[in-house]
Amino acid sequence: MNWIAGYKQHYKALIFLGLPIVIGQVGVIILGFADTLMIGHHSTEELGAASFVNNVFTLCIIFSTGFSYGLTPIVGSLYGNRRFAEAGQALRCSLVANVLVALLLTFIMTVVYFNVERLGQPEELMPLIKPYYLVLLASLVFVMLFNGFKQFTDGITDTKTAMWILLGGNTLNIIGNYILINGKLGFPELGLLGAGISTLFSRIMMVVVFALIVLRGRRFIRYRIGFSRMGWSFPVFKKLNALGWPVGLQMGMETASFSLSAIMVGWLGTIALASHQIMLTISQFTFMMYYGMGAAVAVRVSNFKGQDDMENVRRSTFAGFHLIMAMEVVLMSIVFVMRGQVGGWFTDSAEASALVASLFFPFLIYQFGDGLQINFANALRGISDVKPMMVIAFISYFIISLPVGYFCGFVLGWGLVGVWMAFPFGLTSAGVMLWLRFRYKTRMR
Incomplete structure (x- = not known):
């Protein structure tokens, strides 16, 4: 009973903070499902093209999201010490840093665009891949601006604002997808390109709404003093980069x-690509849910770190891990029951549906490792111990995961299932190393 009492307040606080983030992520998940459903039923070739382009851009978007996370421990610590104007100044520096990173990513992805034919993708997909790629390329800067505002509001424990904007933006995106993919309400039938245009428009609108709320809303007045009057701070900008690049x-x-x-x-x-995209949509469902709770862990940990309260840093972290494990049990039960029907939701191809069903074994195996690494990566981010995470990630994903995927998929001849067998090895090894690092950094002296 004493054990439960010691964690009870942390469970409640994490649920209060994390639930809006999780709900916002549910909106992202629903958007991913809707995208894949509409594109998959429009044509299997478009689903294969979407799989390739979305995976390439997911790498950029996740990196940019990680970079923007450098703001959370800074703002969380300032908020914990009631230094509100300085938190507003940090937001200003973060938006500048995020735009600069977005321009760098846009340049890199433009170079990739001019070399996309060399990446060994099916030739028949190139007319679909290229225009969709360009539209998503145009949206990168808006993703980074949204991330800056979101990490600021999360850091001051206002997780509901981003939730409502995400839900509204994703609803707009789904409606736009339906209209532009299928050619409704007098618009031409654009297929995959229509999905890209809808995504770009919704990302622009989310940034506009977020900026209006933060820069005009009454409850943000005490932060706007620092945003508009304290001027540029090179030390804050430097710290944002020192934290953001390793996390990214x-x-x-x-x-x-x-x-x-x-x-x-x-x-x-093409069939393997389409099946891979469907399964990634399912995996996004679990990842986003866990990451919503992990983001709450980072906020709580950064608040306690700002108060130099290491005991509650540890308690918040392990309370978050308990909650993520509980989420895994519930989500995996749902996914396991539905495993035989999932493929048919997204495509009319019987071959693709059968291939999707075969991927559930490696998918279920890596859930523990995914939850473990998400929780402790966010805890380390909350205490600003981010540089060792790069080494851990390099070992886990480049030294372990990718070679295992190639070996199982092509040397052993297991095909798509073999490629997916890499993920349990990479994610679990990352989770264990991050857990050990957190224990080392927060041990009682």
């Missing part, structure tokens, strides 16, 4: 194990 690279390397796997999957053909 850590998350980017994790995502690269999936995105680079998509290139290997492309060597197996």
